[in-house]
Structures are given as C-alpha cells and as structure tokens.
Amino acid sequence: MNDSSTQKVRVQWLRCTCVCCILFSASWCQGQIGTAKVTVSANVQSSIGLVFLNNAAVGTNGFCPLTNAGTNNVGLDLGQASFTTGDSLACVQFFQFFGFYVVDSAFDVVVTKANSTSANYQLAASLATAPPTNVFWTINTFTVLSTTATTIQNNNNYGQRVTETLGVVVNQTVPAQTLFETINFLATAN
Amino acid sequence: MPPEVPSPAISTAPPANVTWLVNNVALSTAFTPLDAADNYSQAITKTLQVQVKNNVPAQVLAETVTFLATAN
Numbered sequence: 001m002n003d004s005s006t007q008k009v010r011v012q013w014l015r016c017t018c019v020c021c022i023l024f025s026a027s028w029c030q031g032q033i034g035t036a037k038v039t040v041s042a043n044v045q046s047s048i049g050l051v052f053l054n055n056a057a058v059g060t061n062g063f064c065p066l067t068n069a070g071t072n073n074v075g076l077d078l079g080q081a082s083f084t085t086g087d088s089l090a091c092v093q094f095f096q097f098f099g100f101y102v103v104d105s106a107f108d109v110v111v112t113k114a115n116s117t118s119a120n121y122q123l124a125a126s127l128a129t130a131p132p133t134n135v136f137w138t139i140n141t142f143t144v145l146s147t148t149a150t151t152i153q154n155n156n157n158y159g160q161r162v163t164e165t166l167g168v169v170v171n172q173t174v175p176a177q178t179l180f181e182t183i184n185f186l187a188t189a190n
Numbered sequence: 191m192p193p194e195v196p197s198p199a200i201s202t203a204p205p206a207n208v209t210w211l212v213n214n215v216a217l218s219t220a221f222t223p224l225d226a227a228d229n230y231s232q233a234i235t236k237t238l239q240v241q242v243k244n245n246v247p248a249q250v251l252a253e254t255v256t257f258l259a260t261a262n
Contacts, residue, residue, distance in 0.1 A: 032260070034259045035257065035258050035259070036256070036257045036259075038238065038254070038255045038256075038257070039253075040238060042250070044248050113244075114245075116248065
C-alpha cells in the first residue's frame, strides 16, 4: 500500500468514526429526562347552605308561591288584607281573632351541608326592622319574631324540607299602610 | 430541536374522594403523560386542579406534584 492509499483509508476511517459519534450522541440524547416539583396545599372547609322552596301544595290556601324559589333570597307576596274583607290572594290563609287579623303562607326550607360532620342544624329567624305598633310577624303561628334571632327549630335534618309558615298579625286599629319586612333565616350547624 | 413529553405524578395517594388533576387529567402516584410533543424553550400553561367531594371531612390537603419531562 502506498502513502496516498493509506491516507485515504485513514480519512475514511475518521469519517466513519465521526458518523458513528453523531449517531451515538443522537441516540444517547433520546430518552433524557428532567424533573421538577410543585408543592401545593388546599384547605377543605366545611359549609352549610340554605334555600327556600315552594311547598308541594303551592297555590292552595296557605301556600303562596315564592319569587326566586330555589335560592336563598326569595320574596313572598301576602296580598292586600283588611279585618273586614279578608285577603286579596286566594293562596293566603286569613283568619281573625280578638280584634286582630292574621295572614300567613307556608314555604319550605332546605339546609344542606358539605365537608361537615355536623349531624343536624338549628334554624332561627329575625326581622330586619321593627314592625309598626300592633303588627307582629310570626313563624309557625306561635313564634313572634323580633330584630334579634329567634330559634325556630333545634335539630333539623340536613337535606330535608322543613315547612315554615310565615304570618303577620295585625290589630284592627293599625292604619292602612304597606307592611314590608325582610326576614333573615339563620341555620347553624350543631 | 426534539420535543419533550411532560408527565406529572403525585407523591402520595390523596384521601378518598379527592382527586388532583392537571388540565382535567387525573393524577396518580405513577407518571401520567400529558403532552406527546411539546417544544423546548416554550412556556406551556398547565392548570392544576383539586376535586373534592362534598362528603370529604374538612382538612388540609397537601400534595407534591412531580413533573417529568422526557426527551423524544
């Protein structure tokens, strides 16, 4: 073998070696991995929610429809009433006693819980503002409401409808006027 | 430039009815591939989520999520 052919073999060998290196390094890169960590925390808090629903008997006497039923902010129209003529709405229950008249209507309350071990709940209600003299707002006929929370029930079950009757008792001496009241219901987990 | 394959995994199994997710893909303690061919040097937005059922007791949920990128 002369010098030129030896050099040719060397060059070819060098080329071959380079190609091998490139191929090896390319295959070596494939499958390389990198890792990174994210440490994260979240706080699961217990909660309860309250909604008002129309009673199954809605539309019949004593069960007027709520506006915005299914939410926690509803309206209830008790119509126009007088001691002598009764109430303008058929769904309102009306009766008189000892110089007073009463208009009332019932609806349902449902309280649900989430992420809580509470077994049951307490329900209370209060008036936003004091009513005029000789006007009384009541729940379930016998519980007179005031601007401080009054407990209605102590051990209601979650997820079950509880029917509450909201009434207003008006003395016949009360001047004609619009009675408007906001009633806050408060559910407290036991 | 070859693409990469990011795969997250959580360090410990979460409590019952709690699921950690990335881009709506549930994670486990094994690496879960998210994307098959992402480009190097480009920011990719991932949304880390935790799904909690309403019967899960109140507690602190802590987790370490490891992301693994593998060169293609």
